[in-house]
Amino acid sequence: MAALGRKVLAWRRLPPPAWASAAERTPPPAAGLRRRTAASRGGGREEPCGVGPGGRPSADAAPSPLDRVAGSLLDMGFAEAQVRELLGLQPAASPQQLLDVVSEFMLLGVDPGPVCVALRKSPQLLKLPVPRVRKRSAYLRRLGLAEGKLKRVLHCCPEVFTMHQQHVEGVVGVLKGKCLFSAEQVTEILHRCPQVLREDPGDLEYKFQYAYFRMGIKHLDIVRSDFLQYSVTKIKQRHTYLERLGRYQTPDKKGQTQIPNPLLKDVLRVSEAEFLARTACSSAEEFEVFKKLLAREEEEVSESGDEDGDEGEGEEGEQQR
Structure with a gap:
């Protein structure tokens, strides 16, 4: 991990290309890695354009900025298919910007696969200024979300950086x-x-x-x-249903109940069918009726609270007058 970190830091220091002057000469991402067939009598082995065996730039061709970034991504452990995908996610972003953002994720201990998934879900991450990505990375490290722990965070909530x-x-x-x-x-x-x-x-x-x-x-x-x-709706529906069936009790001040409450995994982590069959011991029809009644009760409570608030404001207004 330390060696990879040193490599990433070195890749981040790649000199940025002069994109403004070279815009017309720079091929699009797909063309930069376009495969060509080597001329041979028995058919050729396909290689990326300008890239020799093993994904390295060929000796007879000066590597373009795109090829240098592609080579750096390959060195980080990304497969060629993943490099193609990354370079095609946000064509408006420069390859150097892509490399800087990916490097930050790698320094946090995220593997190539999860990085691709995160950027596929939220390609807008590639538009973020690199200093902002680094600042958020530092904040996440202070929260303890590094050394691989950020992998799940990026998979479930990649917008944590935006x-x-x-x-x-x-x-x-x-x-x-x-x-x-x-x-x-x-x-x-x-x-x-x-x-x-x-x-x-x-x-x-x-x-x-x-x-x-x-x-x-x-x-x-x-x-x-x-x-x-879990959502509040799901929690309240299942808990209240069990409570009214007499299968769940709020513990007293000593944490004791008169009946054994079911385990939380049997209340929330299971499917609705399993919850009804094993925990509530009830039918789907009864549960559907209950959910409608509970929604109506909460709506009435909400409306009652609004009316009380309006009346309170009216009384206060009268007193002020």
């Missing part, structure tokens, strides 16, 4: 300050449930409060069960 810093800090701030997770637990949550980065910090806090106060789940169990990756 999000506003204020939003990311808001999510982390809620997990640490409002939910009181330790720094190690926050790292584990972001590693196991990268989807939380997309959530509104207020909604994330509500989800934690529901788990902690309504369901009686402690911090360690919230982390280990990947609880925060």
Whole structure:
């Protein structure tokens, strides 16, 4: 890993080509790696244009900036097909920009495969200024998301690099300050449930409060069960249904219940059919009716709260007058 890091740092220092003056002479990405057939009587072995055996520039052709970047990507461990894909993702971005962004991911310990997946999902990453990518990389390292841990984050939430810093800090701030997770637990949550980065910090806090106060789940169990990756709707539907069936109880102040609550994995991690058959012991028809009733109840509560708020404002207005 250390040797690869030194190579990446060396590749990042490649001199940027004069794209403005060479724009007309520089072939498009697909042409830069276009295969040609060597002239031979028995048919030829296909090689990339300007690239000799092993993916290196041929001795009789001066490597173009595109070939130099392609060679660097090959040296990093990318397959030729992956190099072709990367160079074709964002034609508007210069190959040097591509190399700089990929180098940052490699320095974080992300393998070539996950890098390709992340850039395929979010090719707009290639438009980011390199200093911004480096700044976000440094922030993620401080959160403990490096040395391979970023692999899952990039796979599930590649937009972590395009999000506003204020939003990311808001999510982390809620997990640490409002939910009181330790720094190690926050790292584990972001590693196991990268989807939380997309959530509104207020909604994330509500989800934690529901788990902690309504369901009686402690911090360690919230982390280990990947609880925060599930939607509030799914959580409330299944928990409330079990509660009304008498199959789930909120623990008392001592953490005790009169009945054994089902394991969280049997409540949330399973499919709806398995949840109904093994945990709720109920039919799909009954559960569908319940979900409609629960949605109506929540709607009525929401409307009642709005009306109370309006009345409060009216009373306050009257008092001011």
